[in-house]
Amino acid sequence: xxxxxxxxxxxxxxxxxxxxxxxxxxxxxxxxxxxxxxxxxxxxxxxxxxxxxxxxxxxxxxxxxxxxxxxxxxxxxxxxxxxxxxxxxxxxxxxxxxxxxxxxxxxxxxxxxxxxxxxxxxxxxxxxxxxxxxxxxxxxxxxxxxxxxxxxxxxxxxxxxxxxxxxxxxxxxxxxxxxxxxxxxxxxxxxxxxxxxxxxxxxxxxxxxxxxxxxxxxxxxxxxxxxxxxxxxxxx
Amino acid sequence: xxxxxxxxxxxxxxxxxxxxxxxxxxxxxxxxxxxxxxxxxxxxxxxxxxxxxxxxxxxxxxxxxxxxxxxxxxxxxxxxxxxxxxxxxxxxxxxxxxxxxxxxxxxxxxxxxxxxxxxxxxxxxxxxxxxxxxxxxxxxxxxxxxxxxxxxxxxxxxxxxxxxxxxxxxxxxxxxxxxxxxxxxxxxxxxxxxxxxxxxxxxxxxxxxxxxxxxxxxxxxxxxxxxxxxxxxxxxxxxxxxxxxxxxxxxxxxxxxxxxxxxxxxxxxxxxxxxxxxxxxxxxxxxxxxxxxxxxxxxxxxxxxxxxxxxxxxxxxxxxxxxxxxxxxxxxxxx
Numbered sequence: 001x002x003x004x005x006x007x008x009x010x011x012x013x014x015x016x017x018x019x020x021x022x023x024x025x026x027x028x029x030x031x032x033x034x035x036x037x038x039x040x041x042x043x044x045x046x047x048x049x050x051x052x053x054x055x056x057x058x059x060x061x062x063x064x065x066x067x068x069x070x071x072x073x074x075x076x077x078x079x080x081x082x083x084x085x086x087x088x089x090x091x092x093x094x095x096x097x098x099x100x101x102x103x104x105x106x107x108x109x110x111x112x113x114x115x116x117x118x119x120x121x122x123x124x125x126x127x128x129x130x131x132x133x134x135x136x137x138x139x140x141x142x143x144x145x146x147x148x149x150x151x152x153x154x155x156x157x158x159x160x161x162x163x164x165x166x167x168x169x170x171x172x173x174x175x176x177x178x179x180x181x182x183x184x185x186x187x188x189x190x191x192x193x194x195x196x197x198x199x200x201x202x203x204x205x206x207x208x209x210x211x212x213x214x215x216x217x218x219x220x221x222x223x224x225x226x227x228x229x230x231x232x233x234x235x236x
Numbered sequence: 237x238x239x240x241x242x243x244x245x246x247x248x249x250x251x252x253x254x255x256x257x258x259x260x261x262x263x264x265x266x267x268x269x270x271x272x273x274x275x276x277x278x279x280x281x282x283x284x285x286x287x288x289x290x291x292x293x294x295x296x297x298x299x300x301x302x303x304x305x306x307x308x309x310x311x312x313x314x315x316x317x318x319x320x321x322x323x324x325x326x327x328x329x330x331x332x333x334x335x336x337x338x339x340x341x342x343x344x345x346x347x348x349x350x351x352x353x354x355x356x357x358x359x360x361x362x363x364x365x366x367x368x369x370x371x372x373x374x375x376x377x378x379x380x381x382x383x384x385x386x387x388x389x390x391x392x393x394x395x396x397x398x399x400x401x402x403x404x405x406x407x408x409x410x411x412x413x414x415x416x417x418x419x420x421x422x423x424x425x426x427x428x429x430x431x432x433x434x435x436x437x438x439x440x441x442x443x444x445x446x447x448x449x450x451x452x453x454x455x456x457x458x459x460x461x462x463x464x465x466x467x468x469x470x471x472x473x474x475x476x477x478x479x480x481x482x483x484x485x486x487x488x489x490x491x492x493x494x495x496x497x498x499x500x501x502x503x504x505x506x507x508x509x510x511x512x513x514x515x516x517x518x519x520x521x522x523x524x525x526x527x528x529x530x531x532x533x534x535x536x537x538x539x540x541x542x543x544x545x546x547x548x549x550x551x552x553x554x555x556x557x558x559x560x561x562x563x564x565x566x567x568x569x570x571x
Binding site: 074090094099104106107 | 430436442443445
């Protein structure tokens with residue numbers, strides 16, 4: 001079996017002396033949605049940051065499209081087609097919505113108008129608010145700006161760290177719909193989520209992490225159907 | 237009562253000098269606020285950076301004068317500006333390479349960078365004193381007056397004269413052009429926007445592929461331009477002395493803090509707030525008041541709130557009041 005499009009294989013490492021991740025594997029196929037769920041402190045965000053190169057791995061590797069990128073800096077990974085939306089501080093609050101999107105496309109030297117229109121098509125509210133400072137928008141709209149900024153690089157992989165943290169259930173559903181739409185356009189999505197049930201609902205692949213290690217790995221639907229997973233992580 | 241003469245005296249002795257001084261402070265405060273916003277520390281070497289830049293302008297002015305190059309009626313110093321900006325840029329980029337970069341790589345706390353900049357201040361101060369000496373230098377040439385008090389009196393028949401010095405006009409026009417250029421650069425250009433993004437959210441700027449080294453370099457070059465322009469305008473209007481430039485640090489920081497450190501609009505507003513406060517408090521109001529009130533009420537004293545020796549007390553007071561009641565400044569919404 002060939003490698004998935006993006007894989008963090010057998011990753012071991014942490015921020016300081018102690019390891020947070022233990023032999024943890026996360027992968028996503030082209031145009032699919034992979035979701036990382038698990039209890040608080042399970043190392044979900046850490047696993048995502050490890051894939052993006054934001055912490056040093058003691059073991060394991062990260063491969064994108066068959067190429068080993070373990071040693072690349074996050075900035076270099078952006079240039080290779082990976083985009084990351086942090087959980088917090090993920091927009092330029094003092095800049096307008098449009099400037100946020102322009103900054104997302106900073107590395108590009110070609111015409112960004114088409115991509116800008118695509119983002120506005122995906123998030124129509126951003127077009128009407130494009131000259132407003134992003135810091136004045138609501139929580140859900142800010143998340144849209146954050147995702148839009150990441151999409152401006154025309155990434156192959158979009159990584160989202162708890163995109164629905166702090167937004168209302170209606171906005172969450174809306175955001176998930178948009179994420180599915182992004183995946184359908186051929187962009188792979190790797191996402192960490194607190195709202196495990198809803199996230200697994202839209203996931204092609206789900207990873208349940210516990211204490212920095214893989215506990216269950218299966219399709220989203222299979223995990224939702226698994227009585228053990230339901231009992232332990234989805235509240236029955 | 238003679239309101240017209242009172243108004244002319246008020247314009248001549250308060251509004252015009254304060255506008256000119258305010259513009260000089262505003263340009264200086266823009267540099268302070270830019271460095272604070274992007275490099276994230278208060279640069280105590282700023283006054284001496286201005287002194288160095290102005291020194292470069294003076295030396296070049298002398299060179300041009302000896303070569304017989306002149307752009308009269310404009311001061312020769314304006315011609316020297318671009319070259320002095322290049323020299324000062326080289327100094328600042330060199331200082332960054334040798335000093336600040338080391339601490340940036342270590343992710344040193346802002347307070348450490350402030351102390352480091354105090355060290356840089358002493359070195360630059362020494363450098364300027366060695367090269368040009370500690371004495372006063374007057375380097376303003378070109379037209380003295382745009383409107384002289386005598387001409388004004390002859391035209392209007394008023395007892396009070398309104399004089400506009402050539403250097404006042406040069407200050408206001410140059411400062412206005414500088415501010416317009418800076419705001420255009422920050423708002424409209426790709427590099428300017430990337431600097432604002434870097435100032436707003438450094439981590440996200442890195443994730444967007446913005447090159448931090450380039451942002452830092454561009455910031456130093458712009459800071460050099462602002463230091464040279466602010467220093468030269470001040471020197472043309474008054475005179476140049478290294479010690480005076482060192483002490484300009486106080487009103488300039490007061491201006492930047494009043495507006496809100498990191499906010500360019502605030503720096504401009506702050507510059508004028510500090511300048512007008514300083515001059516209003518230290519101006520002897522006797523003349524203006526004598527025109528306004530009936531003759532029998534005319535004051536005997538100078539009606540001066542504070543002697544000009546205390547003008548720095550005004551900056552200090554503004555600084556303290558702002559820090560107590562509006563620590564984020566007038567133009568910062570606070571983070």
